[in-house]
Amino acid sequence: MTTIERAAVGAGIDRVDGWQKVSGRAQYSNDVTYPGLAHAVLVRSTIAAGRITGIDTSRAEAEPGVVAVVTPDNAPRVQRGPDTGLWSQPPQPLQHRTIVHHGQYVALVVADTAEQATAAARLVDVTYERADAVLDLDDPRAVTVENPYGTDQTRGDSAAGLTAADVIVDAEYTTPDETNNPMGLFATVAAWDGDRLTVHDATQWPDSTRATLAAAFSVPERDVRVLAPFVGGGFGAGLRVWPHVVLTAMAARVVGRPVKLVLTRPQMFTGIGHRTATVQRVRIGARRDGTLTAIEHHSVQTAAVDDDNLPEPVTAVSAVGYACPNVTTRDSLRRLNIPVPSSMRGPGDAQGHFALECALDELAYSLGVDPLELRLRNHADEHPQLRLPWSSKALRECYELGAERFGWWNRDPTPRSARRGDTLIGYGMAGVSFFWFQQPCDARATIDRDGRAFVRSAATDIGTGTYTVMTQLSAERLGLRVDQVRMGLGDTDLPAAPPQGGSGMTASLGSAIHAAAINLIQAFLDLVADDIASPLRGLTAADVVAVDGRLQRRDDPSISESYGQILERHDRPDLTADGSAVPAKPEELGLAPAGPFAARFAEVHVDADLGRIHVARLVSVVDAGRILNAKTARSQIIGGTVGGIGMALLEETVTDPATGRIANATFGDYLIAVNADVPDLDVTFVGAPDRFNPVGVKGVGEVGLIGVAPAIANAVFHATGRRIRDLPLTLDKLL
Ligand code: MOS
Numbered sequence: 044m045t046t047i048e049r050a051a052v053g054a055g056i057d058r059v060d061g062w063q064k065v066s067g068r069a070q071y072s073n074d075v076t077y078p079g080l081a082h083a084v085l086v087r088s089t090i091a092a093g094r095i096t097g098i099d100t101s102r103a104e105a106e107p108g109v110v111a112v113v114t115p116d117n118a119p120r121v122q123r124g125p126d127t128g129l130w131s132q133p134p135q136p137l138q139h140r141t142i143v144h145h146g147q148y149v150a151l152v153v154a155d156t157a158e159q160a161t162a163a164a165r166l167v168d169v170t171y172e173r174a175d176a177v178l179d180l181d182d183p184r185a186v187t188v189e190n191p192y193g194t195d196q197t198r199g200d201s202a203a204g205l206t207a208a209d210v211i212v213d214a215e216y217t218t219p220d221e222t223n224n225p226m227g228l229f230a231t232v233a234a235w236d237g238d239r240l241t242v243h244d245a246t247q248w249p250d251s252t253r254a255t256l257a258a259a260f261s262v263p264e265r266d267v268r269v270l271a272p273f274v275g276g277g278f279g280a281g282l283r284v285w286p287h288v289v290l291t292a293m294a295a296r297v298v299g300r301p302v303k304l305v306l307t308r309p310q311m312f313t314g315i316g317h318r319t320a321t322v323q324r325v326r327i328g329a330r331r332d333g334t335l336t337a338i339e340h341h342s343v344q345t346a347a348v349d350d351d352n353l354p355e356p357v358t359a360v361s362a363v364g365y366a367c368p369n370v371t372t373r374d375s376l377r378r379l380n381i382p383v384p385s386s387m388r389g390p391g392d393a394q395g396h397f398a399l400e401c402a403l404d405e406l407a408y409s410l411g412v413d414p415l416e417l418r419l420r421n422h423a424d425e426h427p428q429l430r431l432p433w434s435s436k437a438l439r440e441c442y443e444l445g446a447e448r449f450g451w452w453n454r455d456p457t458p459r460s461a462r463r464g465d466t467l468i469g470y471g472m473a474g475v476s477f478f479w480f481q482q483p484c485d486a487r488a489t490i491d492r493d494g495r496a497f498v499r500s501a502a503t504d505i506g507t508g509t510y511t512v513m514t515q516l517s518a519e520r521l522g523l524r525v526d527q528v529r530m531g532l533g534d535t536d537l538p539a540a541p542p543q544g545g546s547g548m549t550a551s552l553g554s555a556i557h558a559a560a561i562n563l564i565q566a567f568l569d570l571v572a573d574d575i576a577s578p579l580r581g582l583t584a585a586d587v588v589a590v591d592g593r594l595q596r597r598d599d600p601s602i603s604e605s606y607g608q609i610l611e612r613h614d615r616p617d618l619t620a621d622g623s624a625v626p627a628k629p630e631e632l633g634l635a636p637a638g639p640f641a642a643r644f645a646e647v648h649v650d651a652d653l654g655r656i657h658v659a660r661l662v663s664v665v666d667a668g669r670i671l672n673a674k675t676a677r678s679q680i681i682g683g684t685v686g687g688i689g690m691a692l693l694e695e696t697v698t699d700p701a702t703g704r705i706a707n708a709t710f711g712d713y714l715i716a717v718n719a720d721v722p723d724l725d726v727t728f729v730g731a732p733d734r735f736n737p738v739g740v741k742g743v744g745e746v747g748l749i750g751v752a753p754a755i756a757n758a759v760f761h762a763t764g765r766r767i768r769d770l771p772l773t774l775d776k777l778l
Contacts, residue, residue, distance in 0.1 A: 051518040051525055055674030059530065060273075060510045069273045072243040073230035077301035080232070081110055083294045084160035085287065085310060086150035086167045088142045091176035091380040091703025095140040095149060099168040103152055108159035110298045112167060113151040115140050119293060124255030124284050127248075129482075129542070130353045132255050133383045136286035137293075142171065143348040144382050145703040146313030148286055153294050153302060176380040176703045180322060180343060188346065188376040192354045196362040196372045196428060201326075204337025204369030208328025212406045216325065216398035216768045220345065220696035221318040222705075222713060223387045225505075227275015228308065229315055231291040234301035239266045244288055246271050247281035248542035249501050253535045255284035256292055272533040277505040278686075279386030280315040282353065282544050287314055312708035316385025317696055319344040321357050323398040333412040333420045335367040340399065346376035347383040355384075355391035361399050364476040366423040380703055386544065388686055389745035392477055393752070397770060400473035400753035405766065413456065414757065415446055418474045426635030434634040435741070437666035437730030438474065441642035444729055445472070445664040449644035458764035467649040468659075469762025475641035475750035481626040481736060482541030486555035488517065488563045491617040492610045494592040496521050498559070499531030502540035502552050507744060508675030509548055515671055516553055516738065520560035522589025538621060546639070546742020549671065551624070553738035559622025564589060566620045567606065570613050577609065578602045627735055636735040639667040639746040645754040649762045654777035656759060658688055659722055665746055666730030669739035673728075676743045680726045683747015689716040691752040692771050 063069040100112040115137045124132030136148045150167045154160035177184050205211060225245075232243040240262065246252045249269040257264040274281060287304055295302040306314060326339040342357035358372035387393075407414040419442060425432055446452060454470045455461065461468035486500040498517040504510045510530045518525045531537055541551050565584040571577035579587065579594055579602070587594045595603030610618065629635055646660040663680055670676045693714035697706045707713045732739025752770060759777070760766050767776050 052515050052671055053673060055672055056511065056515065056525060058508060058511045058675065059514050059525070071227055071273045071275050072232055072245050072271065073228065073305050075232045075243040077232070077234050079300050081153050081155060081298055081300045081302050082157040082160045083151050083153045083291060083302050083304040084157065084164040085148050086152065086164050087313065088145060088147040088149050090142055090171045090173050091145040091178065093142050093172050093174040095142065095169055096172050097170040098150060102166040102168065103163040106159060106163035106166060108155035109152060109163045110155065111153045111294065113137060113294060113297055114149065119296065121259040121289060121293065122261070125258050127251050130283070131351065132284050133286065133350050135259060136290055144380050146382055146705065148290065151290050151294055153298050178379055178381065178698060178700055178703050180320065180345060180377055185377040185379055188351070191351055191374065191376045192356050194356040194359055195374060196370060198362065198428065199369035201337040201339045201369040201371040205326060205328040208336045209331045210406065210409045211326060211328045212402050212409060213326045214402055214405060214768055216323045216401060218321045218394045218397055218770045220320045220698070221387060221690065221694045222312050222696045223278040223280035223315065223317065224311060224713065224715065225276025225278055225280060228306050228311065229287070230303065230305040231288045232301065232303045233292040233295040235295050238262050240292060242269045242292060244269055244271055245274050245281055247274065247277045247503055247505055247544055249503060249533060249535045250539055251542065252284050252288060256289065259289050260292065260296065269535045270533060271503050274503055274505040277543065278388045279390060279544060281505065282386050282542050283316065285315050308710060309708040312696065312705045313382040316383060318387035318390065319352055319355060319384040321394045323357060325398050325402040327402050327406050329406055329410060331410065333410055333417045335365055335421045337369040338367050339371045341373040342395065343375050343377055345381060345384060346378050347381055348378050350383045351376060352384045353386045353390060355386065357391045357395040359478065360392055360395045360476055362428055363426065364399060364423065364474070365421040366427055367421065381698065388683065389749045393690065393749050396473065396475060396749050397752045400750060401756050401768065404471065404757040404760065415442055415451060415472055418442060429629055429635040431629055431633060431635040433637040434735035435637050435666070435668055435731055435733040436640060438640040440729040441640055441664040441666055442474065444727060445642040445644050445662050448725060448727065449662040451644060458761055465651045467651050467762040469647050469649065469758040469760065470644070471754050471757030471761055472642065472644045473750040473753040473757065475643065475746060477546065477638040477742065477746045477749055479636040479638040480545035480547035480742065481550040482547055483625045484540050484551040484555040485538035485621060485623050486552060486559040487538050487619060487621050488521070488556070488559040489617050489619040490521065490563060490606045492607045494523065494527060494605060494607050496523055496528045497531060498528060498556060499537045500540045500552055500555065501535050501537045502548060503533045503543045505543050507543065507548065507679065508672060509543065509552065511675055512549060512671040513552060513556060517556055517560065520557060520589065521563065523592055546744040546746065549740045549742065550736045550738065553740055554624030554736045555622050557622065557737045558624050559620055562620035562622050563618065564594060566618050567594060567609055570618065571609055576612060577604055579604050632735065634734055637733060637741065639665060639741045639743065641665040641746050641750060643750045643754040645758040647755060647758040647762055649759060654774035656692055656772055656774065658720070658755060661722060661751070662725040664727045664729055667728060667743040667746065668730060668733035668741035670728050671740060676728065677726050679743045680747040681724050683745060684724050684751055685716050685721050687748040687751020688720055690748065690770060691755040692720065695771055
């Protein structure tokens, strides 16, 4: 490896798009405008179940500037979006008069200005016939769906394993609804040109938005272009094609003008998914020495009446996290009259780790074994389900280094043993085994005569650093400096890409760029295959390395030629190649694909009289395979950890049991962690490049959040002797 290659990847360079963002040049969907742009505002249901008996739009239509009012009575019929292969799309809006949740869209007002549309929207008179809403997981009327994702696992005989145990923990853990709140309000701008549609959208998956809009309006996919070069955060909220996106395109078609729609913050609480509430029962058995004999993990989570959650196997971690011979995991959904849930950072795993990692802490106390020691004793050296070696796993290192950095072994395990004045001090920890996710992806790379590269894909960067790390990776693979590489993202005219989600984009797109780079180098070699002027004639991509803008013989660095020389001699302005990557199969590689692993250690200070909990320190050690950018990767973990503190102490979407209305749908009322809640965060990466993809990466996104809540809950137990099994850990539960 040359100096340039080493500098390109791994180095914590600043974001390549940073200057565009701080200077306001980055165009988000709500920045987009068109001549003649009209503005749409949504009207939402004020009941949670029942039907619309009448809609009077006359007062709204009489308002100045109003161009149209769209209701279920006059809305064009649209098809539901096609299944993506990963999940289905939510039901389409304004297709009938039935109401299934509070906040469901019942009308759309389009006017010349956003203010006119907002004013007129208040004047749409809707009358309802109210039905009894099912809002509680315990409601016997709620319909249950068993094993909704086909992910339930049975290994060995967990009942026998529990019988054989010396000690059993049997406890119920609950997590509340939480709502993704990206700073950027979701916005869509739609413009029709005849039957061709252009849409600017805050989405994590432009290709999926295109497929849904094409199906909805019965036009070919090639006539729909979706642009999302910048997205103001997503956290899973932008994975699906939400009703407001379809309504914006519908409105533009109805009024014959481009239309913009920007969700309000309260609408962000009902229209773009949220983390499901869970009730989880965990039973764990162990022998006296701490060897696990059985894990049973059952979860019930919420779902909407007419839509299933994105795959959110809450209990999956119990099947893969530890080397336990007898395991049963069961997930189920229960349908309620609630807004459609969807993925929120670390879906399933965030809730599941809370239950499992707290239960292990309880088990450690019952056994008198140190919680970290318990995890080390039951470390899964191979993948417990696939019975294959992991493609990478440095979880032991995470535990050991984390314990050292945190000072874990200084702890007196006795609950309530550390006190400073009125402050109870507690140490807690948790282990993290996140799922593996990689999807098929395409990329295209071009090099011109100046030796500059343009690399592109339809994928998005939702703030995760994709522009930056893919620039670094492209530079490495093509032997260029990062300032010689331009990255194009967020445009369905570019090669097909999967969702920016499941922490899988770096592996998916990175593997595609890896393939495109090889193909592009081969294309240069094909160009000089019979070129007697070229020292590279007759070589294949495997025979050369790309260094300093040149291709050079692997076995003789003195023989080389620059990209520019080749293009000039062959009178070509540039050369382009595509690359595709599909994830490998475990049985072919003989490896179990590993997601990231982590260990987290938390110190909390609890006010002995008031029960106020403050997180004083948080140490994270993460195995995410090869790190492409030390700075953006660390930022991902810090951001996720802040979210984890929110999950532990603050976040809860509250539904009014009488009406089904979200009662805290503002940033004033929905509490998230802010600076005062966040201590110094210590983040370290360990581990080796992963062997499952050619780039060696694993995800660094969601693993930042997972395990924070149980580490904090376990620390609160250590500080106070009180075991809280219900998130968030608020002071009323301590008093
Ligand atoms: Mo993430 S919850 O997979 O966007």
